[in-house]
Amino acid sequence: MSAGSDTPGTETPGALWRRNLWVWAALMALLALSAWAAYWPYGRIDTAVGFGIAGAKTVLVALVFMQLKRAGALVRLVATCGLFWAAILFTLTLADVLSRMVNR
Amino acid sequence: MSAADLEARLRESRTDLEARLRESHTDLEARLREPWSELETDHETAFARQRDGATLGIWVFLASEVLFFGALFLTYTAARLANQEAFAAAGRETNIVYGTLNTAILLTSSLTMAVASQAAEKGLFRRLTLWCLAATAALGLAFLVVKGFEYREDIEKHLVPGAHFALKQAPAQIFFAFYWLVTVVHAIHLSIGIALVARLTIRGWRDPDFLAENPQVEVTALYWHLVDLVWVFLYPMLYLPGRSG
Numbered sequence: 616m617s618a619g620s621d622t623p624g625t626e627t628p629g630a631l632w633r634r635n636l637w638v639w640a641a642l643m644a645l646l647a648l649s650a651w652a653a654y655w656p657y658g659r660i661d662t663a664v665g666f667g668i669a670g671a672k673t674v675l676v677a678l679v680f681m682q683l684k685r686a687g688a689l690v691r692l693v694a695t696c697g698l699f700w701a702a703i704l705f706t707l708t709l710a711d712v713l714s715r716m717v718n719r
Numbered sequence: 720m721s722a723a724d725l726e727a728r729l730r731e732s733r734t735d736l737e738a739r740l741r742e743s744h745t746d747l748e749a750r751l752r753e754p755w756s757e758l759e760t761d762h763e764t765a766f767a768r769q770r771d772g773a774t775l776g777i778w779v780f781l782a783s784e785v786l787f788f789g790a791l792f793l794t795y796t797a798a799r800l801a802n803q804e805a806f807a808a809a810g811r812e813t814n815i816v817y818g819t820l821n822t823a824i825l826l827t828s829s830l831t832m833a834v835a836s837q838a839a840e841k842g843l844f845r846r847l848t849l850w851c852l853a854a855t856a857a858l859g860l861a862f863l864v865v866k867g868f869e870y871r872e873d874i875e876k877h878l879v880p881g882a883h884f885a886l887k888q889a890p891a892q893i894f895f896a897f898y899w900l901v902t903v904v905h906a907i908h909l910s911i912g913i914a915l916v917a918r919l920t921i922r923g924w925r926d927p928d929f930l931a932e933n934p935q936v937e938v939t940a941l942y943w944h945l946v947d948l949v950w951v952f953l954y955p956m957l958y959l960p961g962r963s964g
Contacts, residue, residue, distance in 0.1 A: 628847050631837055639830040643823065646954075650819050653959040661963055665955030672826070672951045680833035681944045687771070690778050697782030701789035705796070712797045 638679045645672050773934040774941075781945045788949050791904075795897050795956055802890035809886060809894035810960025812878055817869040818958035821862050822950060828858035829947045832916070836940035842931035845923070849930070852920040855943065859913040866906060898957055905953065908946045915939045 649668040655661050678684045683694060760768075799806045835851035838844045877885040879899070880892040919939055923930035930936060 626841060628838070628844050631834055631844070631847075635830055635833050635837070638833075639827065642826045642829075646819065646822055646826065649955065649959070650815065653815075653955075653962040656963045658963065662955070662960070665959045666952075669952045669955050673948050676829060676944055676948055676951075680829050681941055682837075686774075690774055693775065693778040693782055697785035700782075701785055704786070704789055705793055708793055708797065709800075712800055716800060 635679065638675050641675060642672055645675075770934045770937075773938050777938045777941050781941060784945055784949075788952075791897075791901055792952065792956070795901075798890070798893045798897070799960075802888075802893065805886075805888035805890035806894050807961030808888055809891035809898075810957070811962065812876065812886065812891075813898070813958050814869055814872060815958045815962070817865055817872075818954060821865050821869075822954045824858050824862045824865065825947045825950050828855050828862070829944055831855045831858065832940045832943045836936050839930045839933060839936040845927060845930060848936070849920060849923055852916055852923065852936075856913050856916040856920060859909055859916065862909060863906060863913075866902065901953060902957070905946070905949055908949070912939075912943045912946050916943065 645668050649665055652664040652668070653661055655664075677694070683691060686694075831851040831854040835848050835855060838848045838851065873879070877883050878895050880896045884892055884895070886892075916939060919930065919936060
């Protein structure tokens, strides 16, 4: 089921750490960037950068730490479903909220 | 129509019905998927199925959690769109040092949790798994301690919605109502996670065979990562608004 590269027996603790440490380093870099970007004098762009970085962190954690990268189709489908219903929730509600704001 | 005629037709329709029933019976057999007669599989296959079932089950639960927190986040979004200046003023009042530190703590705990889960899955490195589980629980506790200091400061600064609220903009109270509600709900989730990880650590420490290839480690890890991801989104919602103004 898993990728052929990580056959048990040949894997060392060092390899296990290396496989995950780069993700952690990337997450820390994104966190630093996010904290710094909040002080940029661009208003709404700062907000977009903040939530964009949260999305990037989520992709890293979900694919590598939560192993969605090598999960089966059924698990991926369930994970996508959660996001899909949430997307419907946000789209329909914000369609109402934002259109009222424009008319005000 | 004579009585004999009627009887003959009746008999005919009965044999017809029986034939159709027999037909549908063979149909049913054809519909059964192939390995149905071999459900008594060897232990390896049965265990692989059990593991897949555990993973699928926790993902279904996590998808429902996404919707639970999604509804809370949507409430925040709608309130923020309607009260942008008050939310910026309120966001400036939260302590970004505590918030950033806690985000770093939780992201690091996700690293140790992922290593513990992958090591246990291979069933190879028991000591590494144990140490990583212990580190994960410790980092979770560290998060709660930092949050406790932050709560004390928030209360001292009168950031609790109500009669003595510190900010003059009324909608800033909506921000802090959300802040208290969602951080407490998150802390409850994290406390459950700490208890689950501590349980794995203690049982794995007592019984040398407990952790190796045990699906419980993966299930606990997936829950832990979701609680981390909820905080990843709370960070820009609670700590970053209004910093540049």
